[in-house]
Amino acid sequence: MSTTAENLLDAMDQVIATHGPSGVTLRRVGAEAGLSHTAAAHYYGDKPGLFTAYITRAFNAVADGMEAALLIEDNRNAFLQAASSYAEFALEQPSQFNVMNRLELVRVDTPELWAARERGFFALAALIDRSQAEGWAVSRDGLDLAATTWGLVHGFVDLWVGGPLAAPYDPAELVPTLLRVVEDLLDALDD
Amino acid sequence: MSTTAENLLDAMDQVIATHGPSGVTLRRVGAEAGLSHTAAAHYYGDKPGLFTAYITRAFNAVADGMEAALLIEDNRNAFLQAASSYAEFALEQPSQFNVMNRLELVRVDTPELWAARERGFFALAALIDRSQAEGWAVSRDGLDLAATTWGLVHGFVDLWVGGPLAAPYDPAELVPTLLRVVEDLLDALDD
DNA sequence: AAGAAAACTTTACTTAGTAAAGTAGCAGAT
């Protein structure tokens, strides 16, 4: 069973898919969910509030994937799993991925949003910590490594999904290509 | 001397800086430029048209930096110059950088926009071509290399400027850190 | 000097966000 509030977030997926992020109106989201044009505002306060809830949910989904990757014991495989789960999320939930980093859509002073963002970052940081404890890239700063690896994966996927690399490339090639690149990066960062 | 049309694009910088990308209204842009609320629509057709012109100009500015980097004879230094010019553009023109990749804001079927995007990509591709001709990373696919290097630089800068890495990091450290990362990547990709 | 085109403005209409008040159904308390 899903609540009315959750149904509104599901309606967002549909509205973004058909009308794009800028085509999101509270009226359309309400209509898509079979409710009045003020229903979304009732549950989430206003439009930024609706986007905040939507994006928070997306970050938590990404963080779930990262934390699942952490369960893999082999560090290299854990990194690869984290990267591919990020890419797969982008491919499977393009509506969510496309708006996740649009800070201007959200109410930035929302603790739940930052907590959701940090969950993913902390999972990556933990993996790096663990890898360094086992001798990988020990001469480097942990935060640097997190920024580098996250930056590469995010940038790569972002450009592929809707960016200028979308045209020349085949979506089915994203994950394998990304994995090659991440492997190279892991080797490059090692001492 | 600058034209009224250019003044409107300059007004955009100001409006985005003070009200954010979603705070851009034709009325505000007109007012900022000392014109009526329909002036921007007169010159650029409509709001997407205004953003298209604004973003096209930004891509051309980035491409200028990339093409300037191409003039450096040493390949490694050319890569580093290209990366730092990208990062410096992001730091100096945050308003422009923040909306450059927002495809939903623009009229995507605008040849000038794609031409401007391609200028930068082609400059990078030319640099990679040249580097491969001189023996660097010869076993790899050129497009792969372009995607990887652009993806890393873009992702890194994007997360630093306004993204989740903005908080823990100092802007002044962006360029030096990025250059370290790019050097590592260049070594990693080499055979 | 006259006509045309360029460079805007004025007016007016429609869509969308949002505040505020309203209503229907259900849950205990009495």
Next chain:
DNA sequence: ATCTGCTACTTTACTAAGTAAAGTTTTCTT
């Protein structure tokens, strides 16, 4: 059993903003 209040919305109404269309003024062009 009914009263009270709460939950879950809707209705109404107002204002900001995009945009079409027509109008006005200035500036070329010849």
